[in-house]
Amino acid sequence: MIAYILRRLVQAILILLGVSIVTYALLYMLPADPARQIAGRSATAETVANIREQLGLNLPFYEQYLRYLGNLLTGDFGRSYLQKTEVGELIAARLPATLLLMAGAIFCELLFGLTAGAIGAIKRNTPLDRGLMVASFVGVSAPQFVVGILMLYLFAVVLGWFPIGGYGTFAHLVLPSVSMGFLGAGWYSRMMRSSMLDVLRQDYVRTARAKGLGRARVFFVHAFPNALLPIIAMIGIDIGMFMSGIVVVESVFGWPGIGQLAWQAIQRVDIPIIMGVTLVSACAIVLGNLLADLVAPFIDPRIKLR
Amino acid sequence: MLVLAELAKRKLALLGLIIIVVIAGSALLAPWIAPYDPQNQMFDGLTIEGAPMPPGGQFLLGTDLLGRDLLSRLMYGAQTSLIIGIVANGAAVLIGALVGVTAGFFRGWIGTILMRATDLMMAFPALLLAIVLAAIFKPSLWIVAMVIAMVNWVQVARVIYTETRSLSEREFIEAEWGIGASRFRILFKHMLPHLLSTMVVWATLGIATTVLLEATLSYLGVGVQPPTPSWGNIIFENQTYFTSAPWLVFFPGIAIILLALAFNLVGDALRDILDPTQKGRH
Numbered sequence: 001m002i003a004y005i006l007r008r009l010v011q012a013i014l015i016l017l018g019v020s021i022v023t024y025a026l027l028y029m030l031p032a033d034p035a036r037q038i039a040g041r042s043a044t045a046e047t048v049a050n051i052r053e054q055l056g057l058n059l060p061f062y063e064q065y066l067r068y069l070g071n072l073l074t075g076d077f078g079r080s081y082l083q084k085t086e087v088g089e090l091i092a093a094r095l096p097a098t099l100l101l102m103a104g105a106i107f108c109e110l111l112f113g114l115t116a117g118a119i120g121a122i123k124r125n126t127p128l129d130r131g132l133m134v135a136s137f138v139g140v141s142a143p144q145f146v147v148g149i150l151m152l153y154l155f156a157v158v159l160g161w162f163p164i165g166g167y168g169t170f171a172h173l174v175l176p177s178v179s180m181g182f183l184g185a186g187w188y189s190r191m192m193r194s195s196m197l198d199v200l201r202q203d204y205v206r207t208a209r210a211k212g213l214g215r216a217r218v219f220f221v222h223a224f225p226n227a228l229l230p231i232i233a234m235i236g237i238d239i240g241m242f243m244s245g246i247v248v249v250e251s252v253f254g255w256p257g258i259g260q261l262a263w264q265a266i267q268r269v270d271i272p273i274i275m276g277v278t279l280v281s282a283c284a285i286v287l288g289n290l291l292a293d294l295v296a297p298f299i300d301p302r303i304k305l306r
Numbered sequence: 307m308l309v310l311a312e313l314a315k316r317k318l319a320l321l322g323l324i325i326i327v328v329i330a331g332s333a334l335l336a337p338w339i340a341p342y343d344p345q346n347q348m349f350d351g352l353t354i355e356g357a358p359m360p361p362g363g364q365f366l367l368g369t370d371l372l373g374r375d376l377l378s379r380l381m382y383g384a385q386t387s388l389i390i391g392i393v394a395n396g397a398a399v400l401i402g403a404l405v406g407v408t409a410g411f412f413r414g415w416i417g418t419i420l421m422r423a424t425d426l427m428m429a430f431p432a433l434l435l436a437i438v439l440a441a442i443f444k445p446s447l448w449i450v451a452m453v454i455a456m457v458n459w460v461q462v463a464r465v466i467y468t469e470t471r472s473l474s475e476r477e478f479i480e481a482e483w484g485i486g487a488s489r490f491r492i493l494f495k496h497m498l499p500h501l502l503s504t505m506v507v508w509a510t511l512g513i514a515t516t517v518l519l520e521a522t523l524s525y526l527g528v529g530v531q532p533p534t535p536s537w538g539n540i541i542f543e544n545q546t547y548f549t550s551a552p553w554l555v556f557f558p559g560i561a562i563i564l565l566a567l568a569f570n571l572v573g574d575a576l577r578d579i580l581d582p583t584q585k586g587r588h
Contacts, residue, residue, distance in 0.1 A: 011425075018426040029442050134318070137574075141566035143518045145525050146559035149541070149548060157549050244433035248522060263526070266437055274438065281431040289428075 005294070012286045019282040020072070023275055024065050032269040037081045068275075077279075078272040080265075087276040091258055095280075097167060098257030101250070102242050104177025106235060109184030114231070116185070117192025118224060121200060132189065139186025144245050148179035148252035165254035176253045180245045184238055188231060196227040236292030243281040312579045313572065322571030325564055333384035341366070342375035344382040344535050351375065358544075358551045368553045371544055376554065379535040380561055386536040387565060390451045390520045395512040397455035402462025403505055409463075410470025411493060421467065427460040436519065440528040450529050454519050462508050469504055473497055503580035511573030514566040521562045537562045 035052040036043070052058050056067055071078060077087035116136060120129040155175060156164045162175050199205060200223055208218045246259030254260070258277050265273035313319045332339065342348065342365075351359060351373030361368040367376040405424065409417035439453040473479060474497075482492045523529030524538025525545075532539050537558040544554035 015426055015429050018422075019429050022426065022430075023438075026438055026442060030438075031442070137318075137567055137570055138563065141514060141518070141570050142563045143521050143525075143538075143559075143566075145522060145541070146555070146562060149545065149555050150559060153548060153552050153555070240428070240431065243431035247431075247433050247437070248526070251526070262434060263437075266434075266441060266528075269441075274434075278431065278434055278438075281434065282429045285431065286429050 008290055008293070012290055015286055016279070016282055020069065020275075020279060021065065023278045024068060025061070027271045027275060028061055028064075030269060030271065032271070034081050034271060037269070072279075077276040080273050081270050082268055083270070087272045090261060090273060091276055091280055094256060094258045094261050097255060098246055098250070098259060100173065101176055101180065101246065101255060101257055102239075104173050105180035105184065105242060105245070106238070108177050108181030109188055109238075112181065112185035113188025114192050114228070116189035118196055118227070120189065120193040121196030121227075122219065124197065133193075136186040136189040139182050139189070141186075142182060143248075144179055144183060145248045145252055147182050148176070148249055151175050151179055152252065165252075167254075167256050172253075176249050176255050179252070180242065180249045183245070184241065188234070191231055191234065192227065195230055196223065199223045199227040202226075233292045233295050236288040236290075236295070239288030240285040243285060309576070309579055313575055316575050318571045319575035322568040322575070325568035326572065329384050329561075329565055329568070330388060332381045333388050336378075336381040336385060340375075340378040340381045342378045344374060344378040345533055347372045347374055349373070358547070358554065360551070361553050361557075367557050368551070370540065370554055371547055371551075376540075376557060379540055380537065380558060383535040383537045383540060383558065384561070384565075386447065386530050386534065387517050387520060387562075389447065390454065390530075391513040391516045391565075391569075393448075394451040394454040394520070395458065395509065395516040397451070398458040398512060398516070399462050399505055399509050401455065401459035402464075402508070403466050403501065405459065405463040406466025407470055407493070407497075407501070410467040411474060411489075411497065420463075424460055424463050424467075427457075428464075430457075432457050433519075433522065436523060437526065437528050440523060445523075445528055445531055447530055447534065450520060450523060453523075454516050457519070458512060458515060462505075462512065465504060465508065466501060469501060470497065473500055507573055507577045507580060510569055510576055514569040514573065517562065517566045517569070 035048045035055065035057055038051050038055075039048045056064055059067070068078065075088065077091070079085065080087055080090060083090070113136075116132045120132045123129045152164065152175060156162045162171050163169075166172055205218060205223055208222050209215075213222075246257055247263050248259075249255065250257045250259035251263050258280065262274060262277040264270075265277070313323060336344075348369070351365065351369040353359060358371055358373070359365050359369040361376075365375050365377070367380065370376055370379065405420050409420040409424075436453050436457050439456060440450065443449045443453065445453075479492060479496060482496055520529055520536065521538035521541075524536045525542045527539070527542050529538055530536035532543055540558045541555050544551065548555045
């Protein structure tokens with residue numbers, strides 16, 4: 001077990017190293033001159049050359065990268081080209097908002113997805129089940145920005161139940177969470193439905209019913225928890241999907257998280273910020289996958305870690 | 307043909323097929339059946355105050371901020387979505403299958419490198435990667451398609467890899483090795499037919515993902531560039547005005563959802579039909 005975890009950690013570090021190299025190389029190819037960006041439009045050629053010298057931007061690619069990596073190991077993400085602030089600080093300031101949004105989204109997708117899936121399985125092949133199936137298909141087919149804008153229009157503009165955007169109170173959290181959770185709810189409801197159907201076919205469920213236990217008790221005590229287990233592990237894998245979702249949802253709702261930070265940085269070609277957010281996201285994704293794999297054998301003892 | 311008949315028996319899949327035929331039909335016939343030129347900024351396409359016209363009347367789905375007919379733009383936008391959906395996803399499936407089969411069947415050090423590259427790709431936040439790639443290459447229709455293919459091949463590679471590995475351990479493949487069949491005979495005659503159904507399923511389901519990614523990129527302004535209409539960039543162009551002209555977000559949004567939904571429905575049904583182990587699970 002410990003050997004397995006160690007090996008996976010080493011793998012994770014190698015993957016993150018790979019992500020940093022590829023991202024650095026991609027951003028290096030961007031048609032932008034960082035020294036000119038920092039110096040501003042009115043700077044003299046000499047100032048620009050000085051800044052280039054100072055940041056080592058005239059060094060060959062691999063030396064620049066090694067320098068960046070060296071700083072990274074001491075926890076230094078570098079400075080934003082345009083805001084002159086430490087990228088680490090910028091990300092740290094934005095991270096709580098993003099984590100809050102992700103928590104809200106996970107809550108929504110589990111609430112809607114599990115409920116719909118369980119109901120579908122119990123009322124199998126009824127019009128209700130089919131309706132929920134179609135709804136879950138719509139969920140996985142709707143782009144988050146469309147869901148976001150439509151909900152914004154309906155619930156904030158027309159009905160006025162929620163604020164139009166921004167951050168601060170619980171009311172601000174509702175619409176962005178639902179827009180982000182809508183997609184996942186579609187996946188979860190389909191997984192939950194088939195997981196639930198599998199469980200309902202098991203002998204112990206039939207035994208419980210034969211013992212004379214009521215439908216509700218068999219369902220909530222015996223079937224539901226068992227059907228839930230394989231799905232819990234999926235949350236780790238979700239994180240990758242969220243890391244894409246936050247860019248869109250945060251920009252639709254003006255949510256001050258790292259997705260918006262990344263999106264603004266991309267528009268202004270502020271390379272250190274793009275680099276920082278990509279690395280933080282990749283860390284989250286790798287960690288999420290690792291957790292999903294580590295949790296699996298506790299949930300299902302038939303799974304062996306190798 | 308048999309598969310098509312099987313598909314037509316399932317209501318949801320049939321619905322998906324119909325949606326695809328209608329959208330593809332209006333994309334193909336757009337030059338003849340679109341009511342107006344999608345680029346024409348019409349004088350009577352705006353109200354006296356200069357606002358876009360609401361749906362109904364002369365312009366069935368209304369007009370956009372520049373007085374262009376929304377229905378015509380949606381029809382031409384369908385061309386964009388479908389071209390990118392088919393080209394980008396086709397390329398992604400081909401790359402993914404090539405990588406998956408190479409790593410799963412030939413293995414060796416090339417296989418190891420390919421699978422490590424796949425792991426690496428899985429760790430990237432897909433949308434950020436696509437945005438950065440699009441920014442580097444200056445978006446055009448074909449560049450957007452290429453960017454999406456570069457992001458989307460990964461899942462296909464993983465699925466084909468797993469399937470190739472488990473196939474190679476099956477007895478009928480071992481028997482082939484035993485009687486001295488060449489690796490190419492085994493690959494093309496015995497493995498590929500099995501992998502083909504997975505590829506067909508992904509070629510369908512993947513179009514839904516591709517359509518969504520294209521719409522998102524275009525909505526962010528790094529996808530297909532105006533004036534070429536794409537459902538995503540129609541929303542991008544008009545979103546500042548959506549509180550007073552919601553139809554400019556509503557109709558393109560519905561179009562995106564319908565097309566992705568259709569490919570998801572058909573792909574899901576295909577998976578049931580082509581994978582006999584899944585029979586009777588619904």
